[in-house]
Amino acid sequence: MDSGLIQLDQGSGGRAMHELIDTLFVSAFSNPFLAERNDSAVFEIRSGRLAMTTDSYVVDPIFFPGGNIGSLAVHGTVNDLAMRGARPLYITAGFILEEGLAYGDLKNIVMSMAEAAQEAGVLVIAGDTKVVPRGKADKLFINTSGIGIVPPGIDVSGQNARPGDLVLINGTIGDHGMAVLCKREGLAFENEIQSDAAALGRLTGLMLDAFAGIHVLRDPTRGGVATTLNEIAEQSGVGVRLFEEALPIRDDVLGACEVLGLDPLYVANEGKVLAIVPAQGADAVLAAMKSHPLGRASCRIGEIVADNPGRVFLRTRIGGHRLVDMLRGEQLPRIC
Amino acid sequence: MKYLDEYRDPRLAKSLIERLRRKAFSREVRLMEICGTHTVAIFRSGMRQLLPPQIKLISGPGCPVCVTASEDIDRTIWLAQQPGVITTTFGDLVRVPGSSSSLHIERSKGADVRIVYATLDALQIARDNPDRQVVFIGIGFETTAPTIAAAIQQASKLGVNNFSVFSAHKLLPPAMRALLEAHEVNLDGFICPGHVSTIIGAGAYQEVADNYKVPCVITGFEPLDILQGISLLIDQVESGRAEVENQYRRAVTWEGNPAARKLIDEIFEPADSTWRGIGIIPKSGLAFRPGWKKFDATVRFSMPEIRVKEHPGCRCGEVLRGVMTPPECGLFRKVCSPQDPKGPCMVSAEGTCGAYYRYSE
Numbered sequence: 001m002d003s004g005l006i007q008l009d010q011g012s013g014g015r016a017m018h019e020l021i022d023t024l025f026v027s028a029f030s031n032p033f034l035a036e037r038n039d040s041a042v043f044e045i046r047s048g049r050l051a052m053t054t055d056s057y058v059v060d061p062i063f064f065p066g067g068n069i070g071s072l073a074v075h076g077t078v079n080d081l082a083m084r085g086a087r088p089l090y091i092t093a094g095f096i097l098e099e100g101l102a103y104g105d106l107k108n109i110v111m112s113m114a115e116a117a118q119e120a121g122v123l124v125i126a127g128d129t130k131v132v133p134r135g136k137a138d139k140l141f142i143n144t145s146g147i148g149i150v151p152p153g154i155d156v157s158g159q160n161a162r163p164g165d166l167v168l169i170n171g172t173i174g175d176h177g178m179a180v181l182c183k184r185e186g187l188a189f190e191n192e193i194q195s196d197a198a199a200l201g202r203l204t205g206l207m208l209d210a211f212a213g214i215h216v217l218r219d220p221t222r223g224g225v226a227t228t229l230n231e232i233a234e235q236s237g238v239g240v241r242l243f244e245e246a247l248p249i250r251d252d253v254l255g256a257c258e259v260l261g262l263d264p265l266y267v268a269n270e271g272k273v274l275a276i277v278p279a280q281g282a283d284a285v286l287a288a289m290k291s292h293p294l295g296r297a298s299c300r301i302g303e304i305v306a307d308n309p310g311r312v313f314l315r316t317r318i319g320g321h322r323l324v325d326m327l328r329g330e331q332l333p334r335i336c
Numbered sequence: 337m338k339y340l341d342e343y344r345d346p347r348l349a350k351s352l353i354e355r356l357r358r359k360a361f362s363r364e365v366r367l368m369e370i371c372g373t374h375t376v377a378i379f380r381s382g383m384r385q386l387l388p389p390q391i392k393l394i395s396g397p398g399c400p401v402c403v404t405a406s407e408d409i410d411r412t413i414w415l416a417q418q419p420g421v422i423t424t425t426f427g428d429l430v431r432v433p434g435s436s437s438s439l440h441i442e443r444s445k446g447a448d449v450r451i452v453y454a455t456l457d458a459l460q461i462a463r464d465n466p467d468r469q470v471v472f473i474g475i476g477f478e479t480t481a482p483t484i485a486a487a488i489q490q491a492s493k494l495g496v497n498n499f500s501v502f503s504a505h506k507l508l509p510p511a512m513r514a515l516l517e518a519h520e521v522n523l524d525g526f527i528c529p530g531h532v533s534t535i536i537g538a539g540a541y542q543e544v545a546d547n548y549k550v551p552c553v554i555t556g557f558e559p560l561d562i563l564q565g566i567s568l569l570i571d572q573v574e575s576g577r578a579e580v581e582n583q584y585r586r587a588v589t590w591e592g593n594p595a596a597r598k599l600i601d602e603i604f605e606p607a608d609s610t611w612r613g614i615g616i617i618p619k620s621g622l623a624f625r626p627g628w629k630k631f632d633a634t635v636r637f638s639m640p641e642i643r644v645k646e647h648p649g650c651r652c653g654e655v656l657r658g659v660m661t662p663p664e665c666g667l668f669r670k671v672c673s674p675q676d677p678k679g680p681c682m683v684s685a686e687g688t689c690g691a692y693y694r695y696s697e
Contacts, residue, residue: 185453245346260453261373261685263380318559319351320382322695 004099011131024107025127028114033090033125041125043090049150051086055078057142061110064183066176066195067270070109071143074116074124075270076221077146078199083217083273085156085208086148088201091117092126094143099134106140119198122146142239148201153212160215161236166282167302168275170203170295171196172248173225174267178256187260193252198271203292210288211281218274226265228274229302229312230326239308242324244316246301265314266327276304343558352563353386356570361390365573366522367566368515368658370508371529372399373557374688379695381559391566394521394658395688397511397611400476401428402656402680402687405610406644408504409434409680412473414449414639415502420530422465423449424458425473425481428684433677435645436488455480455487455501462491462499471633474503478535481505481622482596485603488631502633503622506609508532509540514611516548525551525569527533527562530584537592538582549578556584603628612680613653652679655688662689669693 009016026034033041040230055076062069073093081088091111097106175196182193204217216236220228225247229240249257249264257264271294277285282300289295312324356443369375375395378384382391416423423439428448430439443449448468452458455472462470463507474484484501491499508529515521528541533554541552551572555565565583572579582588600622610622624632649667654660662668662681672678674690681687 092373187453314382316380316382316559317344317346318353318383318386318563319346320384320386322379322382325694 004103005213006097006099006103006106006131008099008131008133011097011129017129021127021129022030024110025129028110029117029124030114031123031125033123034127041090041315043125046149048152051081051084051148051150052145053080053180054143054145055080057144058138059180059307060138061180061183062105062139064195065192066179067197068109068112070113070139071116072270073142073144074113074120074122075197075199077144078120078122078201079219079270079273079318081148082199082201082204083156083219084150085154085214085217086150087203087205088120088122088146088148090125091122091146092142093124094128095130096137096141096143097129097131098137098139099131101139101183104117109140120201122201134235151208154208156217157210158213158216158232158235161232161238161304162215162278163238163304163306165215165276165278165304166300167229167240167242167304168277168282168286168289168291168298169225169301170200170273171271171297172250172253173220173272174249174253174257174264175268176270177224177267178253180268181260182256187256191252193250193256194270195198196271198294200271200273200294201296203289204273206292207275207285210284211277213281214275214276214277214285216276220269220272220274222268223267224264224266225326226263227276227327228314229324232274232276233312234310236304237309239305239310240302240312240314241305242302242314244314246299248297248301264325343556343560345560349559349563352560352567354569354621356391356563357388359388359570359574361388364392365524366392366394367527367568367569368394368396368521368523369527370396370512371527371532372402372684372688373531374527374529374555374562375688375691376400376686377557377559378562379683379691380507381562383559383562384696387566391570393657394523395691396515396658397614398477398508399681399684399686399688400443400480401684402505402652403506403511403611403614404429404432404475404504404680405612406434407610407644408502410446410642410644411634411639412502413437413439413442414642415471415473415633415637416442416449418469418628418637419450420468422461422468422470423447423473424452424461424470425449426453426475427451428686429475431471431677431683432680433647433683435643442564454485456490459487459491459499462496463494466498468498469636470499472491472499472501474501474505477506477508477532478600479531480595481604482535485599486555487597488603488628489527491631492628500631500633500636503604503624505622506611507606507620507622509536509544510617511611511614512544513548514614514617514620515657516544516550523550523658524573525553527565527569528552528554530554530556530587532560533584533588533592535593535596537590538580539590540592541580545578545580550580551578554584554588555583556587566593611656613656623635647678650679652681652689655681662692665689
């Protein structure tokens with residue numbers, strides 16, 4: 001009898017699993033590699049440098065305004081490749097399903113993965129499915145890997161920031177984290193905050209086409225802009241100076257952060273890229289960013305400096321300065 | 337942003353700072369911001385280095401997690417260890433170290449500890465888990481107490497019998513008096529808390545201003561609010577006045593919120609309470625009234641006697657009394673950090689040590 005729920009035998013390697021793979025995964029991700037049904041995918045590459053990454057997705061809730069765990073997995077993996085200047089090519093996906101997960105939910109998630117992959121121009125060429133007993137996982141976890149090609153002449157790395165570089169971002173900060181938090185905790189504000197989750201590969205491609213000498217690209221995911229810039233400051237041995245009045249923050253995100261006592265600088269993003277660019281290339285990169293739908297609100301938020309290496313400072317609206325430290329532990333809402 | 341940008345206007349801020357800088361100070365003026373939210377707002381705005389050096393801002397005992405006594409932290413940990421108990425609490429408390437553990441550590445060992453955003457959420461968890469005991473850890477000042485009282489009232493109305501509250505609430509005016517009585521820290525004025533004052537009203541500070549001749553200005557939390565609050569205090573100090581002034585008129589009235597106070601009063605009565613670093617302050621906590629004791633977690637569970645072991649070098653007590661700044665503590669930045677806090681002032685987002693650590697060199 002079909003309960004509409006995922007059963008343990010659908011991960012057992014038998015007929016039930018094959019049915020699940022054929023009817024759902026192979027048809028959704030439809031490509032010649034998967035259609036072969038072999039143990040691994042074999043593909044040709046041009047000569048050059050490859051970028052490779054892996055990531056796991058355990059987000060709760062699995063559906064949130066602006067996306068779900070599936071689209072997030074594709075976006076996150078594509079973005080990890082894009083942040084090294086790579087053109088993303090292929091990704092793989094391993095699914096750990098909790099017994100009793102609604103098949104309809106899984107189907108929606110897989111369909112949006114397929115859609116996200118198509119938009120990002122990548123193929124899902126290998127996969128795996130396991131089902132664990134109820135309570136041993138939380139609905140579903142997805143692990144991915146991704147592979148991409150780094151074009152010649154591109155050297156994008158967290159170690160490359162230099163004094164005099166400018167810090168650019170492609171839009172508002174904190175959207176994803178606040179969308180997920182508000183959904184998870186049932187916090188209702190006037191309008192539902194939408195996640196910014198998006199694949200950034202095409203945007204970063206345009207940016208590198210405009211100016212191949214971009215020093216650093218990094219997506220400020222968990223820990224937010226503050227933590228990511230601290231990482232770059234440490235890796236490159238430089239200081240970062242941010243300008244508070246230049247930070248783009250949506251009114252609803254700022255409002256929700258004020259209510260909860262959170263700092264948007266530490267809230268996660270899933271569709272944002274921080275670009276650290278030599279001053280002579282900044283205008284070209286900014287123009288390229290603004291020409292793409294994911295970069296309309298791009299702006300300059302700070303600069304790289306020689307003093308205070310390894311540290312990030314913020315010049316506040318009223319003209320003071322304060323340290324912007326790395327996120328330590330979880331950001332917790334205040335009490336009163 | 338509506339209602340926020342107006343209070344962050346850089347030009348107005350600059351003119352207020354200029355006004356303060358033009359003043360001729362004959363001596364250092366020591367102002368205490370009691371509330372942890374003020375401490376953080378002051379640091380986040382970078383205001384300290386813009387003020388004239390004669391104005392000294394001292395952080396006070398206004399972070400609810402920080403002033404919770406060690407024995408109370410240990411009691412919450414003991415509660416979380418009891419089989420079948422779901423412990424619910426507001427955020428920061430989970431990481432505060434007790435004598436040998438924290439709620440955070442207990443959670444990783446399998447205890448069911450959940451962070452909630454409102455006490456009513458804790459009540460809902462109790463209704464959803466009728467076969468479990470759900471304890472809410474009630475910490476905070478007059479601001480949070482009414483919502484907790486409302487949840488208890490609701491639990492009573494709905495007949496929820498598996499819900500109880502561990503009340504470690506604190507009342508602020510008695511602590512202000514205790515600080516002044518101790519004569520350890522000389523204060524020229526109080527930057528009074530905005531949130532607490534919405535409940536207790538500006539009038540609650542009259543007695544402090546009259547009896548101790550210390551100016552009190554109820555202040556909002558935006559940079560302009562705070563600058564204006566400081567400016568009002570300096571004016572009072574200059575002219576030798578000690579009055580209650582209300583800078584935060586858009587939220588605080590003289591009477592406060594009598595309905596919220598009535599709610600507190602129905603469930604709780606003032607009781608002596610132990611504050612970390614200060615000790616027992618008469619009538620500075622909230623205990624269950626006799627008719628409501630069945631919701632008192634200390635009645636529902638027979639707790640063992642607690643023997644507290646604090647980190648010997650921890651100076652949170654001195655920091656909370658305003659007699660020491662965090663960098664003067666031997667543990668600060670060396671062994672005590674937000675990742676591995678030795679005392680509550682480093683844990684809380686509103687704690688003085690945490691603010692010094694995160695926002696300043």
